[in-house]
Amino acid sequence: MKQINLYSDGSSLGNPGPGGWGTILEYNGKEKELCGGQLDTTNNQMELKGVIEGLKALKEPCSVQIISDSSYVVKGINEWLAGWVRNNWRNASKKPVKNVELWQEYLEVSKPHKIYAKWVKGHAGHEHNERCDILARTFAEKLKEE
Template identity: 40%
Template sequence: MTIVAAADGSALGNPGPAGWAWYVDETCWRAGGWPHGTNNMGELMAVLDLFKSTAHMPAEPLHILCDSQYVINSVTKWMPGWKRKGWKKSDGKPVLNLELLKEIDAALVGRKYTFEWVKGHAGHHLNEAADDRARDAATAYQAKRSPNAGPGFPGASTPDTSAGAAEETVAATTNTKSPVTPVRQAAAAPVQERLLLDELEQPDLFSMLEDEADPAFAAHGPESLEIVVGLERELLNPEVRADPLRAGELLHPNFAEIGVSGRRWSRQEILDMFADEEPASIDLQVLSLDLLGTDSALLTYRSVSPAGSALRSSLWQLHNGQWRLRHHQGTRES
């Protein structure tokens, strides 16, 4: 029988008091967190603890519902390449959240699993239940009290929480090169949680919109450019354009556009237009993709829709470790 569970994370301030949770039903869920962490740490920890909590049932497939594309892509797409490179990114720097990812990699051995992306904060029952519990755990740490750890998975062994005083510190892998403040593991956490806090000093300006963030990649390397094309396709998706939270995450704070009509649009005007437009399928045909310096990429492509075709150029920039669309321009084809 396939075990279907939602996994989610939350951070109040990102970084800040953080929580994680997985949820099957009211009798089968777990939650935990830390006094200081990030959304991505919570998302990863929820997945890791779900695998550990079901380790006594190795033959049962896991179907994990997750609203974090970062987690899904990390586990299902990028992790093999990171391992081949010694757990390094294309710029030679260590992968973010390394210890959690290594533990997930070990927990996957011999397991059958699938991931399904679900839209966050959209009324999905299991996702909402996991999100509520993750946020409750973060709120508990904010109030300096122990969170409700939940009933756990039936038949699972009792997790070891004796390492509550253990500490682990690492140097930040951000541009600041400054060390990260040590974080103490809380004994109230349901499992021994080893934290790599290499992104705590880089709060995302858009993290208050939605508890999900894309991974930071260096601007050089093929996987980084593939991400740029993927994000451009995502921005053309009618469902994404209708979601002001996700669309806002993709646009740079100083975004501007010169449309096919010659009009200049501000970021807010574009978001307002997205909310009002009729859904339409738009095909993207890549013409070129070039790096401009170390933190920018220029994508040119042809868009084809029921309204016709246009030649377009998009300037993507790394902003706080995230690829965001800085400028866009379109010219209608005759």
């Protein structure tokens, strides 16, 4: 099984507002950059969308380490998701989980893979995280100008 590092970041100008996501897939010393966005979105939605789109780009089952500065995404994957599913998409406070459609899409695209998410401090000089931030912000700014 291939070992992939998936670096991802999201950005929203206004929260909600125009947003972008940036993702880097790293395998065997090679990297592939992906980016996209939406006109009316939130930062958390773009953080999660970047992970989803990165996983969609994988062509076979892989062992994937997701590296993100979003504690929402990392804790969602590593800690909260199983409980949300078990509790019919309700959080610990019995309230509906936010962004449930995106979390359901994540579950679907993550099925073939072995996944672990790792948090990194944002804007702290982590090369791939900084690059993903630039990809996400650039896409969001482009949408804002249109």
